[in-house]
Amino acid sequence: MTDPMVLLLAAPFAGAAILYASRGRAQRALAIALPAFYLVLGAAVVVRARWHFPVQAPLFSLPWLDDAGAFTLRLDPLSSILLLVVLIVGLLVMAFSTRYMGPGNREHPIQDGEGNHRYYAFLSLFIGAMVGVSLAGNLLVLFLFWECTTICSWVLISHYVHQAASVRAGFKALVMTHLGGVFLVIAIGVLFGLTGEFSFGSIARLEPGPQAVVFVCLLIAASAKSAQVPLFTWLPDAMEAPTPVSAYLHAAAMVKAGVYLMARVILDTATFPHWAGALMAALALVTMLVGLVFYFYQDDLKRFLAYSSIAQLGYMMLGLSLFMLGSKTGYVAGVFHLACHSVAKALLFLCVGLMAMRLGVRSISQISGLWSRMPITAACFFIGVLAVTGIPPFSCFWSKLTLVVGIMELKGAAMPLIAVPYYLEVVLAFFWFLKVGQRLLFGEPSPSVLAIAPDGPAEGTAFANAVLVTLAGLTVAMPLIVYPFVRSL
């Protein structure tokens, strides 16, 4: 009897093969049914393991590596959070894609499903890779799936292969995130060389010197993956990808892998020195402020959201770093924010996708007053704005509230040094988000908006709106869904 965790891991990979082979209506149906199946499976695994975390399962064994406990899967509250986020958002993004990747898309019309088999297959593959990242029982397994996500990201960013910009952006993302992967390999090598193990917890047994090397290497790897300073420039360029890909990989899931890596390592090691926390917090704060400055110069909605993602990932890193500075609450807030931000940002991206699909443009200066033509989409976008900026009862309010409590638990000079830039970021981000959201929702309708038929049911709009409304509901529900896991961290 195969362990359900192994089954859960295998399913998306098998699904990728099926999707690659399928065409037409069957493909669209499968693109919804398969991720729904993964989600049901994942939910079953999590619910089954709910009362006896952590659950372990061997994946397979290599005789010469068995001493290192090489290939195992593990499910605990932290991995459950990432797993649920990946599967829930994955289903919604795949469902949205079935309408987005079609001939009715005015921005990128796709005739006869050209390239869609590759698109769906790699999305499914990506889900599998993220499931692998979240279930990884040690650093080696995590690394395998980590690089797998990098490759999926490269393929999916470059999906519009006839556009030079897409290909270039994909390559850039590949190089920069792979550079992070190299540092991950170095960290794993040092760890294995000195302790003979791959497990996350074994970092605690290192001498201070090597531990510092491992920590810094892991931090660089995570920064590259989560688009933190200095390796953040690939993310805005990656907006050349199809919008559902941006929503999923570059807002909800893949960029969270870096946060997850740090969360996992910090939780299992728990002995990193104070300076490590200070370094991580400083990087996070710089990232937040750099992201903030870039907000104000974006006209492309997707690039705007990308910089917001960079800054929000900075919040999460900041929260995690508070663990080393003495606040467990801050750490929990960072993980909580991971889940809360995922749904909110995915919602925003998918709304922009639907706007671009119907209007053919996605620039802030060309879209306003959507309420008159696409009220549901516009309202969902506004909910996303409130959710990301933290207005109750929407998701990020709760995580940011927890983060404030965590910051204020700090002692000494760290508290004001973190609190002041954090306050600045939150207030100014709210300023810009509200301005954009208000303009899009309530402003004077722009010519591009007036050009589309009022309430005209364009191809797939109703279904796509249903996806958006579901996500909007999740911005309220997600904190409740992940709360049991966050609580037991």
Place this chain on the structure above:
Amino acid sequence: MNLQMTLLAGFAILFVGAIVAWAVGGRHPGWLRAIGLAAILAAAACFGTVSIHVLLATATTTAGGTAVAPAAALHLILWQPSLVPAALSIRVDALSAFFLLVISGLSAAAAWFAVGYTRGMAHPARFYPPLLLFVFGMAGVVVLDDFLFFFVPWEFMAFASYLLVVSHREQAGSLAAGFRYFFVTHAGTLAALFGIALLAGAGGGSFGFGSLAASMPALLAGRPGLAHVALLLILLGFLVKAGCYPFGMWWLPAAHPAAPSPASALLSGAMIKLGLYGILRVFFEIVPVGPWSLAWGLAIAGFGTVSLFAGTVTALFQHDSKRLLAWSSIGQVGYMLLGFGLALGLAASHPGLAAVALIGGLFHLLNHACFKGLLFLGAGSFELATGERDLDRLGGLGAVVPFASVAAVVASASIAGLPPFNGFSSKWLLYHASIWGSEGSQVAFLFFGIVSLFISAVTLAVFVEYLGSTVWGPPSPEVVRAARPREVPWTGPAQLVLAAACLVLGLLPVAGAWLSYLAAQPIGVAFGSPAFASLLGPGPLVMEVRDGATVVGTWSPLVVTALLGAAFGIALAIRHSAGASRRRTAAWACGAVVEIEQLRFKARHYYTPFKALLRPLVAPALPSAWLAAARQLRPSPRVVTATLNPDGWAYGPMVSGLLSAFRWLSASKVGLPQVYPAWNLIGLVLSFVVLFLLWG
């Protein structure tokens, strides 16, 4: 049904009502109005029942005795998360009950008024759902007993009221006002949240009011700097919401006029008071009385005095009816802050006067809810009747909307502090506290008192201008054109009820002071818990201010009213006996023939010399000049992105350097391709040899 269920039912009714109203939408405006009115009235009944019950219970525990039993309260813990040291707990003590009473009473009047008012609105569906959520949020703020969860309804309220402010979004400036409102108050809220979290984090306790209060003495003794920075953040944060000058000027004069009038009435009559509620909870309940009380008292009273001066004086210059009222709200909030600051500053030296000042502040808060709510409803009536808010184009409305005009006169008399209306009684208490309490280092309070006395006169001037350019005088062309609207049964009665409240509280000031005294019970423990009779006089009809055992002032509104009435009667009798007849004739313009319109005395013609004198003191109403300057400062996108984007100065050069290095290396690869693998092979072998020699 017990009290807790009644309270929760109030919230449930509002929430479900909002959803139902949203579902009904604009298709059935009649149903929408019915649902909105029914939900608010039912919820107000629930909240009113709870608050009256709690106030009565407080009254019985404090009646007669000098010692105060622990204030009666309703307590209910809904949820205790393990993530943060906070609890979603509801606790309605007398202070909460007082605010709940203000909120429910005013929202019931506003909802009643709104049934008539929304007939003139193009989109009532934009109005009702947020209105219900707004009331939900306000009531939620005052019943929570935990300062972390406090911010949940608080921000929810801000969001709902933002939707109300932008509900006339076709009108120019409406969106900008909404944006300004939401952004400025959000920034203030975050400051307050940071301050509270700092207190809780440094104190090591939980966010419960009781726990914060328990940890406060040790924190103030151990880490005074940190504690006072946190208190300053909290004060500034709540002052933003309270609309205190200068923070209020950034949002309040824009947001209040933009909102529909019933919403403006609630914004100004109830919501900005919640900022004061936060200040009361923190500075009177959580912070113990100590050497710092005088400094904080001076700071709060100082903010109040600046606010009452600047707000009222700027109101004099306004030509938009609701904008004038909004500026006047900034001024009136100053009176309440002055009262609270006096109470804090005098707590150590004159506990009796401090209690009087606190009662005066709370009483003025109650009064302001009545008369400012009424004034905004009145401005709404005028707008409904004429479509105008420009004071220069109004006039002579007394004949068009008689109920609203009577109500506006009552409200103006009240806000200006004319006896026997309610504004006089509360201000009278404040003057007494500021004058009798000022000695030694507290002489600043005397100055504050004198400024507030002067500003009371300016308030009268503002409202004479307001009444003169709306209710009185010959009708303007706009008013003449206006159709005669029906005020009964909706807009008129709602205003008359509030006007009656103003009059009753003015004639029986002891009733209002007694309510305020009860409200002060949970937070006034520091003043030695004096009995009401030892503070404010002997009986229900006469109010006496006492400092210790000496009576320092007496106010008997019924006697004064009787005397005034008698004097008025005598004047009438004299006029009648003289047999002088009134002569109506055209105005004399030195013989020139002019239009009546040119002779009309408009808002901008009032007090021109006085205004010229004050003009330099009036700050620009909106910091648009600053914003323009900030825009100038914004560096060009190219500079910023080039500096902050490492693609340009780090990765790009690095990659091109690498590429040219590879090209340079590849220049060595000339000749047969088969030779390169041979070189590689030789290199590999050599490496192995070296490794073998090293470690072999």
